[in-house]
Amino acid sequence: MDELMASHIGAFMLGQLTISLSEDEAVLAGPGPCPIDTEVVATPEAIREWVRIDALGRYRPLSGARTLRPNWHATFATLAALDEAIEAVYPLAQAHIAAWDEGTLRVVGLDEVLARQTGRYRSAASLSQEGRDLASSLLCAGCVRVPVWRRDYPAAGEIPCPEPCSVLVSYCREAVSWEEEHPAPRAIDPLVPFAAFEQPGNALRETYLYLPGVPL
Ligand code: SF4
Structure with missing residues (x-):
């Protein structure tokens, strides 16, 4: 278990993302909750590739555009891995908030x-x-x-x-x-x-x- 993650248990939104932290995993989910959704490989490269296009297959040149594909999630074992994935979706967002x-x-x-x-x-x-x-x-x-x-x-x-x-x-x-x-x-x-x-x-x-x- 990631001790840092255990100390942040809960769920919050960042842009179109929902981030849910439990004792032993962090789940990053796109918009549109759906019981049967797509599991994206939990690496920054896979996440970056996933958010590169919208639901119509069009390239997303604006990382903050409200055009993330719906109904997907990725599961991470550490906060560090989660941070890298968030950075892949919204570059510099965490640094700008801080x-x-x-x-x-x-x-x-x-x-x-x-x-x-x-x-x-x-x-x-x-x-x-x-x-x-x-x-x-x-x-x-x-x-x-x-x-x-x-x-x-x-x-x-x-x-x-x-x-x-x-x-x-x-x-x-x-x-x-x-x-x-x-x-x-x-x-x-x-x-x-x-x-x-x-x-x-x-x-x-x-x-x-x-x-x-x-x-x-
Ligand atoms: S990145 Fe900034 S300037 Fe560009 S569309 Fe978003 S809010 Fe506007």
């Missing part, structure tokens, strides 16, 4: 992140303030991390996001062309990849185009 709790998390805003872009992402800095607000509202709403860089405040146990991610930068970059060209929104195609913002049918693209100027 730093936030200690008041040492370094927070960087969207303006600064867009201003430092180079190469093909340099144009993202041209996005209007309304566009920045809309893009971050739409993307971050579907993420388990809480964008403290937007002054959102995480509840206990929630994962603070200290800095706009590369997916948001990519979304902002694409939104610059939408502000210039005003393409008409199309129907959402669920098979279009999550971050293929340039592709008609992408859910985040079409939602953005449908909601211009809506204060969020």
Whole structure:
């Protein structure tokens, strides 16, 4: 038995994960409790591979996206092994929670992140303030991390996001062309990849185009 684990007995949520600790095992479970679910091999590599795609088989470029496959679990014998698996699902989440709790998390805003872009992402800095607000509202709403860089405040146990991610930068970059060209929104195609913002049918693209100027 892992003595450290025995001292943490109970269940708690982290993002879309449920973590249950008993005296002799730790169970990491995905969303959607199902009596007959999939047992994933309890190694960081297997867990990382498992969460790489969503239920439709689409690559998940945003680790915090609320698109984890449902109905699976993995069982670990030690807290150290569990920690590695959590890190595979939500990289840096535990470090960010600890730093936030200690008041040492370094927070960087969207303006600064867009201003430092180079190469093909340099144009993202041209996005209007309304566009920045809309893009971050739409993307971050579907993420388990809480964008403290937007002054959102995480509840206990929630994962603070200290800095706009590369997916948001990519979304902002694409939104610059939408502000210039005003393409008409199309129907959402669920098979279009999550971050293929340039592709008609992408859910985040079409939602953005449908909601211009809506204060969020
Ligand atoms: S910027 Fe938003 S979408 Fe990206 S990781 Fe942070 S909270 Fe999630």
